[in-house]
Amino acid sequence: MTPTPSVTPTMPRMGWFSRAEAWLDERGKGAWIATLILGFVFFWPVGLALLAYMIWSKRMFNSSCRSRAMAHRSSHGFKSSGNTAFDSYKADMLKRLEDEQHAFETFLERLREAKDKSEFDSFMDERAKAAKSDDA
16 A cells, blocks of 8 residues: 655645646746746647636736735745844834834824815815805
């Protein structure tokens, strides 16, 4: 009896198409375009099928295939360098920058609201003055 390779529950066995798709996604949109061109050059129905798949799966119109692959790499959004001290520093720095960005966006929102309120108050004052001048 030959032993069968076990598949871990966290990583299901992928078919050749899924592996090829993941490999191309890792390399970005340029790899998809190169594969598409090669498909047309060597056997046009393959190129046509790839074009249809890229349009159907919206790979032609996404900002980047790589960003989708990078999002799945780790919880921090970056690949580990192998140096735990550096990885910790990088995670802390990214967290601090995200917090600063959030604080700045909150500040801009408050600034927009204050500007809108002052413009609305000015409009209401002008409208009240116009109503008083019409009554007089």
